[in-house]
Structure formats: structure tokens, C-alpha cells
Amino acid sequence: MGILRRLRLRELLLKALPIGALWLAGCAAAEHGVAGGSFEPATPGVLRVVTAVVPTPGFWEGTPERVTGGYERELAQRLADRLDLDRVEVETTSFSRIVTGDLGGADLALALLTPTDERDEVLDFSDPYFVVPPAVLARADLRVRDLQTARALRWVVVQNTTLQDIVADTIDPQTDPVVVPNRNAAVREVLAGRGDAVLFDLPLAVAYAEGSRGALAVSSKLQTAEPIAAALPDGSDNVEAVSAAIRAFRADGTLDDLAERWLAPAARRNGASIPFLRSSRR
Amino acid sequence: MTDVLAAFTLHPPEGPAFELLVVFLCVVLGPPLVQKAKVPGIIGLLLGGFLIGPNGLELIPAGSVLVPELGKVGLLYLMFVAGVELDLALLRVHRRAALVFGLMTFLAPMFMGTAVGLLLDFGAAGSLLLGSLLASHTLVLYPLVRERGLASDPAMASAVGATVLTDTLALVVLAGVAGSETQGGGVGSIALQIGGGLAILLVATLLLLPLAARATFGTLGRSRPIRYLLVFSFFLAAAVLADVVGIEGIVGAFFAGLALNRFVPNRGPLMSRIDFFGTALFIPMFLVSVGLLLDPEVMTQGETLKYAGIFVAACLGGKAIAAALTGPLFGYTRSQAALIFALTIPQAAATLAATIVGFDIGLFSETVVNAVLVLILVSVVVSTLVGERVADGMTAVDAGTVPLGEHVLVVVDEGLAPDLACHAAAHIAEADGGIVLPVLLLRSRRGAADAVRLRALEDAVQVAGIDADPTVIVATRPAEAILDLAAAQGASLVLVVQGHDQADPSFGSWSEAVAGLCPAPVAMVRGGYGGFRRTHIGADPRVDPAAPAVALAREIATRLGATDLHARPLDENAQGLTVVPVESWGELDALATPADGGLLLVPAPTVSRPTVPDRPEPPPEEQR
Numbered sequence: 001m002g003i004l005r006r007l008r009l010r011e012l013l014l015k016a017l018p019i020g021a022l023w024l025a026g027c028a029a030a031e032h033g034v035a036g037g038s039f040e041p042a043t044p045g046v047l048r049v050v051t052a053v054v055p056t057p058g059f060w061e062g063t064p065e066r067v068t069g070g071y072e073r074e075l076a077q078r079l080a081d082r083l084d085l086d087r088v089e090v091e092t093t094s095f096s097r098i099v100t101g102d103l104g105g106a107d108l109a110l111a112l113l114t115p116t117d118e119r120d121e122v123l124d125f126s127d128p129y130f131v132v133p134p135a136v137l138a139r140a141d142l143r144v145r146d147l148q149t150a151r152a153l154r155w156v157v158v159q160n161t162t163l164q165d166i167v168a169d170t171i172d173p174q175t176d177p178v179v180v181p182n183r184n185a186a187v188r189e190v191l192a193g194r195g196d197a198v199l200f201d202l203p204l205a206v207a208y209a210e211g212s213r214g215a216l217a218v219s220s221k222l223q224t225a226e227p228i229a230a231a232l233p234d235g236s237d238n239v240e241a242v243s244a245a246i247r248a249f250r251a252d253g254t255l256d257d258l259a260e261r262w263l264a265p266a267a268r269r270n271g272a273s274i275p276f277l278r279s280s281r282r
Numbered sequence: 283m284t285d286v287l288a289a290f291t292l293h294p295p296e297g298p299a300f301e302l303l304v305v306f307l308c309v310v311l312g313p314p315l316v317q318k319a320k321v322p323g324i325i326g327l328l329l330g331g332f333l334i335g336p337n338g339l340e341l342i343p344a345g346s347v348l349v350p351e352l353g354k355v356g357l358l359y360l361m362f363v364a365g366v367e368l369d370l371a372l373l374r375v376h377r378r379a380a381l382v383f384g385l386m387t388f389l390a391p392m393f394m395g396t397a398v399g400l401l402l403d404f405g406a407a408g409s410l411l412l413g414s415l416l417a418s419h420t421l422v423l424y425p426l427v428r429e430r431g432l433a434s435d436p437a438m439a440s441a442v443g444a445t446v447l448t449d450t451l452a453l454v455v456l457a458g459v460a461g462s463e464t465q466g467g468g469v470g471s472i473a474l475q476i477g478g479g480l481a482i483l484l485v486a487t488l489l490l491l492p493l494a495a496r497a498t499f500g501t502l503g504r505s506r507p508i509r510y511l512l513v514f515s516f517f518l519a520a521a522v523l524a525d526v527v528g529i530e531g532i533v534g535a536f537f538a539g540l541a542l543n544r545f546v547p548n549r550g551p552l553m554s555r556i557d558f559f560g561t562a563l564f565i566p567m568f569l570v571s572v573g574l575l576l577d578p579e580v581m582t583q584g585e586t587l588k589y590a591g592i593f594v595a596a597c598l599g600g601k602a603i604a605a606a607l608t609g610p611l612f613g614y615t616r617s618q619a620a621l622i623f624a625l626t627i628p629q630a631a632a633t634l635a636a637t638i639v640g641f642d643i644g645l646f647s648e649t650v651v652n653a654v655l656v657l658i659l660v661s662v663v664v665s666t667l668v669g670e671r672v673a674d675g676m677t678a679v680d681a682g683t684v685p686l687g688e689h690v691l692v693v694v695d696e697g698l699a700p701d702l703a704c705h706a707a708a709h710i711a712e713a714d715g716g717i718v719l720p721v722l723l724l725r726s727r728r729g730a731a732d733a734v735r736l737r738a739l740e741d742a743v744q745v746a747g748i749d750a751d752p753t754v755i756v757a758t759r760p761a762e763a764i765l766d767l768a769a770a771q772g773a774s775l776v777l778v779v780q781g782h783d784q785a786d787p788s789f790g791s792w793s794e795a796v797a798g799l800c801p802a803p804v805a806m807v808r809g810g811y812g813g814f815r816r817t818h819i820g821a822d823p824r825v826d827p828a829a830p831a832v833a834l835a836r837e838i839a840t841r842l843g844a845t846d847l848h849a850r851p852l853d854e855n856a857q858g859l860t861v862v863p864v865e866s867w868g869e870l871d872a873l874a875t876p877a878d879g880g881l882l883l884v885p886a887p888t889v890s891r892p893t894v895p896d897r898p899e900p901p902p903e904e905q906r
Contacts, residue, residue: 037647115344131347227344240647248644252464 037240039083042107047080047088050106052095053182057207058262059112064092071203071262072110075129078254079108082245095182096160099123101234108242109231112201114162124236127243128227129255134163135205135221135274138197139190140212144219146278147171154178156186156195162226163199170222171199183208191215201228202274203259203267210264218266220277301348304334304341308573309566322422322662324630327566328655331573342574352564353571357638358535359564360631362517363556364420364449365539366546371685371714373443376436380443383608387441387626388448390607391600392417392455398596402589408645411459411636415654416597418452418632421445422662423625423669430673437618440608441625446540449632453536454480456636457529463643465528479527487520487537495545500747509749510555516542532635545747547717549689552749572634572655575641581652589653594660601627617676624669629654629661686803686837687714688774693721693764693793698779700739701811702859702880704746707777709814710841711748718743719771720752723760761795773802780806780883797885803834809859809880816858816879817842821849822865831863831886838884 042048054060054067062068067090076088091106098109101122108126115125136144144150155177157164167177178195180186187208189195200208202221209216230246232239249255259267266273308330313323336344373380395416399409421442424433432438461476495516503509517538524534546553580586602623609619637654640646646654687710694700700720707718720743722736732754739752757763768776778793797804819839825832827849836847839861852862854874861882862873875881 037649240649244641244644244647246644247642248463251460251643 037244039238039241041085042105045086047076047085048091048106049076049088050091050093050098050103050109052098052111053184054092056183056204057211058203071258074258076110078249079242079245083241098231099160103233107238112204112228113231114226115229116162122234123231124234124239126230126239127246128229129246130228131225132202132228133221133225134166134199135202135271136197136219136277137200137205137208137216138219140214140217142196142219144197145275150277153196156180156189156198158183158186167199202271203263206264206267206271218274221271221274222277298348301342301346305349305567305570308334308570322666324569324662325659327569328573328576331570332576335574337577349574350571353568356564356568357635358517358521358531359560360568361532361535361635362539363560364631365536366543367548368446368543369442370543373446376440376443379436379440379612381447382611383440383604384444384447386608387444387601387604388417388451390603391597394596394600398592407459407463410455411640411645414452414455415633415636416593416600418449419445419626420628420630420632421625422628422630423665426669426673427625432673432676435618437614437622438625441622449536452632452636453533456639457533460530460639460643461528463645475528479529482527483524483529483534483537486523487534487541491516491520491538491541495542496747499545500745504744509552513542513546513552513556530639544712544715547715550717550749572638575651576655577648577652580648581656586649586652589650590656593653593657597629597657597661598627617672620672621669624665624672627661628665629658633658684774685714685716686775687711687841688716689772690716690718691721691768691771691773691776692718693723693776694739694779695723695781696725696735698781699810700742700779702809703777703779703807704742704748705811706807706842706882708746708748710775710838713841716774718748718750720748720750721767722752722754724754724756725758727756761792764796765799768800768802776800776802776804778804778806780808804885805838806883808875811880812858814842814859817844818846818860819844819849820852820856820860820862823851825863825865829863829865829886831865831884835861835863835884838882
């Protein structure tokens with residue numbers, strides 16, 4: 001306190017209080033200007049969001065006709081609120097179409113998308129709202145804790161996803177994986193016994209396991225983590241505004257709140273209780 | 283053979299070791315390369331970060347967390363160092379000028395930056411943050427000012443002192459803006475959160491942290507690595523606490539730096555270690571991590587350059603207005619005004635810190651960050667050019683007053699107890715953020731016995747919380763050796779541990795000879811240490827209260843915690859430390875050391891210590 005005394009800061013602070021109050025009032029009433037980037041929606045007042053599959057447990061709940069909630073659905077709503085847009089319109093298309101850069105005129109895609117060099121050529125990506133490891137979702141009777149066991153399984157992969165490449169490069173299964181068009185189809189393959197395991201982003205893997213009534217379990221997760229970001233049309237001027245909004249959501253706890261509300265407890269903190277896939281059986 | 287070669291595969295380098303390797307290569311090569319083109323080294327680190335980052339060679343990919351996370355620790359370290367390095371002694375001496383200039387050099391660019399932000403439609407919070415980041419500054423040019431012998435120039439000293447105020451105010455604005463952005467609720471709840479958070483943080487850092495430092499430096503902190511880690515833990519704790527109460531961590535780290543300022547003397551070994559790790563590792567890590575954000579595509583966009591031009595104009599304009607208005611108020615010459623302008627325009631640490639926080643909380647876009655990086659580059663280059671040109675035309679200024687505690691020499695004659703002198707030296711030096719140099723005086727080498735004495739002194743030094751290794755002097759003529767050492771070290775005060783039976787009745791003791799010839803004040807210490815709670819001044823009633831020895835005794839007693847500075851009659855049964863102004867050598871010899879206390883004998887100083895007036899008359903321009 002000696003420093004304060006010497007500087008006479010106390011008097012200064014007392015005098016500054018009314019100014020500070022006015023300033024706080026200004027901050028509280030502040031709108032978010034162009035310092036964080038401006039957003040021009042394709043349709044005035046509307047945030048048009050495209051996603052791949054509804055329902056995607058935890059991320060898009062409900063049906064394609066009537067989306068009832070989910071992490072990414074609510075993230076879209078928060079984005080619309082922050083960007084001063086009146087409402088959100090949700091459209092669905094195939095994942096393959098999204099990663100070729102065709103968003104069907106939507107402002108952005110929220111579909112558990114990982115930025116890659118290839119995708120970056122046809123899309124622009126925001127700052128990530130998630131960085132998650134891939135996890136092994138397998139039949140509950142299988143304990144997939146090491147690479148050797150994983151290689152012997154019959155894998156199911158969703159086409160055009162980064163996880164398809166991870167299965168091929170990192171796990172390198174002994175038999176060719178079954179390729180399916182989307183995640184729900186992949187889960188159906190495993191449940192039907194035509195495949196043993198599938199690699200999903202961890203929160204999704206946990207959500208599918210919990211919804212499977214004990215038929216599926218998350219056996220392990222990989223060491224590497226992948227960023228998940230919003231995709232915007234290539235060359236979009238809206239990237240900075242969306243990125244700034246996502247950074248703000250991370251700073252003010254919005255992303256944590258969404259995870260708390262929509263994701264299973266086992267998926268939080270990057271699935272701390274789920275073991276890593278070991279490279280050997282020892 | 284072909285099969286063998288085919289089996290030999292190379293993997294692309296990746297992982298933490300590779301990322302750290304490329305960062306360290308940037309740190310090693312970046313600054314010297316740009317310095318060849320007379321560009322400050324900080325720019326080399328930023329450019330290096332860009333080169334290895336996702337917008338450059340992609341050696342560190344976009345999703346990497348290692349360098350950005352270490353960069354965050356580096357940012358806290360940078361702000362801590364900014365607080366701990368500030369010369370609070372200069373602020374004390376030039377408080378009026380520093381306060382006025384500090385307010386002006388904060389308010390003018392703050393106002394201009396906020397106005398610019400509002401005109402550019404940044405919104406209230408973004409505009410205020412922009413104003414505050416333009417209002418802060420980093421003393422990039424200070425080494426040049428010090429090198430040219432201008433550090434004691436009143437104008438320069440005021441500018442350095444003003445930095446404490448500008449950076450503190452800028453960080454308070456940052457705390458407010460960031461708090462209001464990241465916390466929901468109405469004006470009342472935000473104000474309560476920020477006000478309450480700041481109050482908790484101020485109490486914890488400025489009040490509790492010094493107590494914790496004092497309690498731990500002499501106990502846990504006896505080992506140097508542990509002392510360094512204690513300091514590290516203190517500022518991390520302040521940053522964590524800030525975070526917990528809803529204030530940006532860098533504000534906590536800066537306040538921790540201010541709070542520990544007195545405990546970490548700028549010329550001491552602990553500061554050297556803090557500087558070493560900061561310069562080698564943490565701060566470059568932060569600057570390189572900022573460089574990762576550099577995007578030439580964004581940087582060369584018209585909008586970025588437009589923003590950068592406006593930021594440069596607002597910042598330099600505001601700082602120029604402050605320097606121009608302060609000059610006539612305090613009678614500064616044009617050169618002085620120009621140099622304080624040059625000293626206060628560089629935008630580096632605090633600006634970058636506030637910008638990154640603004641980016642992280644979504645207030646600033648990548649365009650704004652890149653525009654600020656252009657501003658940093660321009661401000662540092664302009665500052666260097668103006669500063670060098672103006673400093674060339676100015677003459678070095680005498681250092682003026684040397685604070686009593688700046689460099690305290692403690693001389694312990696062989697066989698005498700060093701505890702009281704060490705504790706007294708530690709207290710006296712702490713008040714000025716000074717350093718203590720303990721010296722063991724031997725007449726000849728005696729092997730194991732010397733080692734025991736040295737260990738005893740080392741123990742006393744550590745218990746007193748002094749961060750220094752004792753020096754051993756072997757001298758048959760102690761007075762000459764100590765005088766030489768005091769002159770060589772630029773001692774501000776010499777404390778000599780004295781045995782009562784040292785004096786030769788005919789010629790006096792060697793310590794009396796030191797006191798009689800030393801250019802710095804000398805005090806003799808007798809007796810043991812029992813705390814300074816009962817410190818008082820004891821003097822012969824006949825001693826003139828206006829005598830120089832009395833003034834010096836009062837100054838020392840004040841630093842040792844005495845509240846009553848009226849001299850009491852000397853009492854052989856007095857408890858605690860008695861500080862005794864002594865007017866004659868005969869009187870000094872006659873004094874008996876109290877059984878339960880100590881004596882600190884203060885003979886009249888041989889030279890009067892010059893004082894620097896708060897508002898000196900400026901020398902005529904032509905003399906400079």
C-alpha cells in the first residue's frame with residue numbers, strides 16, 4: 001500500500017469513480033462494432049446455417065424438419081444474437097457437399113468440421129470452438145486399448161472426413177474399412193455387426209455410446225486433438241466477425257456453458273477419464 | 283541394397299521438441315538479423331514468429347497449442363518484469379512532475395484513441411481499449427537514455443516515473459473493459475465485480491505479497507533457485523487470483539511486479555536471473571507467439587494500413603501533446619521535451635498485451651491486431667530515430683542524490699557477529715530497492731577457520747533475506763581496502779561491524795579511519811540482533827539536533843521502522859536498537875553496548891549528500 005500512498009492514487013481513484021461508472025454504463029450498453037469485424041448475412045437479418053446430419057447427438061437434436069437444440073444449434077443462435085441478427089435458419093445437406101465448398105448459399109456451416117489444407121482451398125474457417133481428440137467407439141464387448149487390437153478390428157469410416165484418414169494412417173487396419181456416407185450410418189453398421197468400431201470426435205462418440213443403451217462403448221482416445229471450426233464460403237468477408245465472436249464466447253464462458261448443457265459429462269475436459277490408445281499391449 | 287534403402291523412411295518433424303527448436307532458432311537468429319538493418323530486435327522476434335507460423339512456412343501449424351500457451355506465460359512474465367523493473371525511487375524523487383506528465387501522457391492518447399475508435403465504429407468497449415493501449419508505453423529507449431548519462435535528467439526521470447502511472451491506468455482500463463465484456467449482468471453487477479476484483483487484487487498484491495516475500499525470502503528462499511521460483515510463484519499467484527476475481531491475469535502480474543519491486547533490486551542477482559530467463563525464454567516466446575498471428579495478406583490490406591495510419595497518428599499525436607504541454611509547466615527545454623516524447627511513444631509490451639487480450643475476448647479482429655503490429659513497428663523506429671538524434675545534442679547529467687540504501691556495503695571483521703548489520707542493511711536497502719554487498723574482512727588466510735566465518739556470514743545474509751554472496755577481503759590495512767572497495771562499488775552507505783575493544787586509544791580504530799575518509803556515509807554496528815521494533819534514537823543531550831549526524835541517524839532510524847525520531851538520553855539498559863548520532867571519536871569510544879540491545883553509531887558524514895530538488899531550475903538551452 002506504500003506505493004498507493006506515495007502516488008496519492010487513492011484520491012485519484014476516488015475522483016475517477018464517477019467517470020468509471022459512466023464508462024461502465026457505456027460498456028454495458030455497447031454494441032459490438034467493426035473492431036471485431038463486420039458481418040454481412042446472405043439474407044438480411046437471418047443467419048443461415050447449414051449442417052450435415054440431424055440428429056447428431058449432443059450437437060443437433062431433433063429432426064431435420066424440427067431442430068430442438070444441441071451444442072452447434074445453440075452456438076448458431078448465440079452467433080446470431082452477437083451479430084445482431086434476428087433469427088437462425090437451419091438447412092441440411094451432405095457432409096461431402098459441405099467439404100467441397102458448397103454451402104448452398106448459407107452463411108456458414110456448423111458440422112463438426114476440422115480445417116484441413118484441402119478444405120481450406122474451397123472454404124474459409126473461423127477460429128476453432130472445440131479442440132477434441134478422436135475416440136474409438138466400439139461394440140461394448142470389445143476392449144480397444146492398444147493399436148494391435150485396433151488393427152485387427154473391422155473399421156467403419158465416414159467418407160470425406162479427416163477421421164477416415166486417421167484410421168488409414170494411424171490405425172492402419174488389417175482389413176479395408178467399410179465406407180459409409182454419414183455418422184448415423186456408421187453407427188448402424190457397428191450395431192448391426194457389420195463393423196466393430198468407428199472413430200468419432202470424442203464428444204460425439206460419448207453421446208452415441210450413451211444413446212446406445214449399453215451396446216456401444218468408448219474404449220479409448222487418440223493422443224492428437226483436432227480443432228473444430230465453423231466453415232464459411234471461400235473468400236467470405238464474415239470470417240473475422242465469426243472468429244471474434246467465437247473468441248468472445250470462449251472468454252465469457254459461453255462455450256463452457258454450451259458444453260455443460262449439451263455434452264455428456266464423460267466428454268468434458270477432453271474425456272479425462274477415457275484412456276489413450278496405447279501403441280503396444282504392455 | 284535397394285530394399286534396405288526402401289525400408290529406411292524419414293518422418294516429417296513434429297511435436298513439442300521440434301516446435302521449441304524452431305522457436306529457439308527464431309530467438310537466436312531473428313534479433314541479430316534485423317539489428318543489422320538497425321531495426322529493434324523485438325521486430326526480429328515478431329517476424330520470426332510469422333516466418334515459422336501458419337501464415338509462413340507452417341513449421342508451427344495452426345492448431346498447435348504449445349507455443350501460444352507458453353506465449354501466455356511469457357506475456358505474464360513480461361508484465362511482471364515491467365512492474366518489477368520500474369524505478370520507484372525516481373518516481374518518489376520526481377513525483378509531482380511524474381504524476382502530472384503521467385496523467386497527461388495517459389489522457390491525451392487515451393482520449394484520441396477512444397475518439398478514433400468511436401469514429402471507426404469500434405463500439406464503446408473496443409474504443410476504450412484502443413485508447414488505453416495507445417496511452418500505455420514501454421521504455422524501449424531507456425537503455426539509450428541511461429547509456430548517454432541522461433537517466434538522472436529531471437525530465438527523463440519524470441518520464442520513467444510517469445510510466446508507472448500510465449501503465450497502471452492502462453491496465454485498469456483493460457481490466458474494466460475485459461471484465462465488462464466477459465461478465466454478464468447489469469452495470470451494477472459488472473461494476474461490483476470489477477471494483478471488488480481490483481480491490482482484492484490490490485490488497486493481495488500490494489499488501490500481502492510483500493509480507494509473503496519478506497517471510498519467505500529469509501527462510502525458504504535461502505537457496506537461489508528456490509528464491510527465483512518463489513518470485514515466479516508470486517506473480518503466477520497474482521495472475522491466477524486476478525483471473526479468479528474476473529480481472530485479466532496480466533494486471534495481476536504487473537501489480538505483483540510493483541509489489542515486489544523493492545525486494546528485487548534492479549542491480550541484484552535475483553533481478554539478473556529474472557532478466558536472464560525472461561530475455562532467453564519467456565518474453566521471446568510471447569513475442570514469437572504474437573508473430574504467429576502476423577498475416578502479410580491481412581497486413582497489406584488497405585483496411586489494415588488505414589487503421590495503422592490512424593493509430594499511429596492518434597498515438598504519436600497524443601504523446602506529442604502531452605510532452606509539449608508538460609515542457610513549459612516544468613521548465614523543460616525543447617530537447618528535454620523531445621526526448622520525453624521519444625521515450626514515451628514506443629508501443630510494445632503493454633500495448634501488445636492489451637491487444638492480445640482484446641483479440642482473445644473477441645473485441646479486436648485480426649485486422650486490428652495486424653494494424654497494432656504496424657503501429658508497434660513505426661513507434662519503435664520513430665522513437666529510436668528521434669531519441670538518438672535528440673540525445674546526441676544533450677549533455678550527461680550528474681546522478682545527483684544517491685539514495686542511502688542503493689548500495690549498502692556491510693563489512694564484518696573476523697570473529698564478529700554479522701546478524702544485526704545484515705538485518706539493518708537489508709531494511710535500509712529495501713526502502714530504495716537497493717542491493718547489499720556483504721564483505722568478510724580477514725587479516726590473513728587461516729584455512730578451515732575462514733570457511734567457518736564465511737559460512738556464518740552466509741547464514742546471516744540468507745536469514746536477513748539478502749540476495750548476495752559475501753565477498754572475502756584479506757587485508758593487513760583494512761581501512762584502505764574498505765575505502766577502495768567502497769569507491770569501486772559506488773557504495774551509498776557502509777555499515778561496519780565493530781567490536782568494542784578495537785580502538786587503539788592513540789589512533790582510533792580502522793573503522794574510524796574509514797568513517798573519516800569514505801565518500802559515502804559510514805555507520806558502526808555493535809551488539810546483537812533482536813528485531814527492530816524498539817528502534818529509537820539515543821543521543822547526548824548536548825548534541826545539536828540540526829547536526830548532520832543527527833539527520834543521518836534519523837534517516838537510518840526511519841528506514842529501520844522507528845516512529846519516534848526525537849532523541850532520548852542514552853541508556854545502557856535500553857532494549858532494541860539504539861541509533862546514536864556521534865559528534866566526536868572520543869564520545870564513540872566511550873559508548874557501552876547495551877546488554878539486551880544493539881547500537882548503530884552514526885558519525886557525522888564526511889561529505890554532505892546532495893539532494894535533487896523536486897523542480898529544478900533548467901539549465902539554459904545553449905549549455906546542453
